[in-house]
Amino acid sequence: MATLEQYCQQFKDVRPNRARGNTSPHKICMLFAVIDLIQDGLITDSRIYFNDTLKNRFALYFEQLKTPRDKLNAAFPFYYLRSSAFWHHYIKPDAQTQYDAIKTPSETSLANTVEYAFIDVELFELLQNPTTANKLKAAAAVNLDTHEAGFKIWTKAIGHSEAKVDEYVLALKEKVADLMIFDGLEQPNIFAVNDYFDVARMINKLRGLSDASNATYGDPATGHVATCIKALELYRAYLDQLSDIEAQLDIDHIQHDDSIAETTKAVLVQARRGQGKFRERLIKQWGGCAITGYKNISLLMASHIKPWSTSDNAERLDPYNGLLLTPNLDKAFDLHFISFNAKGRILISEALGDYYALGINKDMQVPLKEQHLPFIEQHRDVYFEKLG
Incomplete structure (x- = not known):
């Protein structure tokens, strides 16, 4: 029986396609879609059917995380997640040979060969619990090039509207970078920064900007800079939350270490x-x-x-x-x-x-x-x- 820690590691190791210089979000979007549908009560056991409900939820995540090179195709992750230890296919009767012959999966080939995918029962139970489901989402998000997906999920979970989340994401992806360049401190994509302390430095520098007006940005204390500071503070809090997840994983590791006495x-x-x-x-x-x-x-x-x-x-x-x-x-x-x-x-x-x-x-x-x-x-x- 696998533990939460082991499943988190498996989610970190789903091996997305990294061809053409970027990480494909397909597998991560499929996992996020499945987790959502379990949480919404639309998937009620460990079986996952390749139906419109799943494909539509997958498409919502894909629109958020895709790059210009990525093409919408839910068949790919539904099929290729079989390389992960927790994801399995129930093959239709007499379809094994046809299934084994699949080179490039399509909706038609899946409809002809796969009755449904299924995950481990233990994993399904973990995904029913909002706390452990969020930990598994965070583990899956590690596979993305940035923390953008995890930040969006976390920010919505603590009560911010979708419009506000989009505003903060835009600030982090574009406006903060513009300000840092303006300040002579060019930074990479903020979502590629996973160090709490680097984000703290950015906040400090932007607060310095807010102390003096600048014609380019109007009143920085109440406008552009203030929004960026708020977005960075939320991103710093998100990175801090990841450390709490690590604490729980430490506890899980202790509890499942047979070399340690129970006392x-x-x-x-x-x-x-x-x-x-x-x-x-x-x-x-x-x-x-x-x-x-x-x-x-x-x-x-x-x-x-x-x-x-x-x-x-x-x-x-x-x-x-x-x-x-x-x-x-x-x-x-x-x-x-x-x-x-x-x-x-x-x-x-x-x-x-x-x-x-x-x-x-x-x-x-x-x-x-x-x-x-x-x-x-x-x-x-x-x-x-x-x-x-």
Whole structure:
């Protein structure tokens, strides 16, 4: 029985056609269409019929993600997804030979040979759940040349209208790039930028533009620049959301790792969530926020210093690899906008922008012990320095 983590990996590995210099969106559009129809209750079991409902939903996604070289053809992904471990065909009686002879699939050849496609029952159950379905959508979107598809799905899911989503996508694809070129900072397609920190830099630079009027863009504080900043802030939040997906995948990996004892699994899962014994040890160690001394522990976050992804299981539970922080400091630290020197003095990245608005100031300090220093050194030298 495959796990969510395994299916996410399979979705990342669907191997779209990359001929002619671009990634074909066909397989991804087909997966998005199937997920939508399951969520809408229009596909009610693991069988997927090649009917007008499926083809129409596929076409909606295809119109959003196609390039000028791509041609609308739902038969291709319906057939070629069979190379993925989760997608299968139920062949019509006496049609196996004809099916095996297919060189280039068409709607006619599929109608003559395939009764329906079907996915694993376990996968169908995961796709019925909106939370796990969104994680699988995000995994499939990795195959695209950019994060555009995932951003559209996420932005609609948090309540923005389709018109607003289109406005933000246009700003990210064209207007932001124009402004960055104008500012002497030519950037690639914004949707090709998957680094939270690079997006933070762009926001900072555009805020600099909004401080002075420019005849080309009218009043940048309320018009063109403001829209671009809002779009970039949403894109930064989308990239941040992907890290939450990674956290859940980490938890799934722990839960399905047979080499880890069950009692240890429970402790590690709680630690990944910033709870349990790891949090208790940090509360005992710090007694309040490690930086401000704030005492209401119900509002404080247990933050790992050395990232979970690069820590071993012992380091993940080590209280000296953690700080107890207020939510604003936790977020800034986790995203490497702040760090500390060997004496515990705060270091603040310029990319953070108006840090006073977050209650952060240059006089902050954390009383580090010797055992903290190796973890803090890595956070500072490997991650914080990345922001420049």
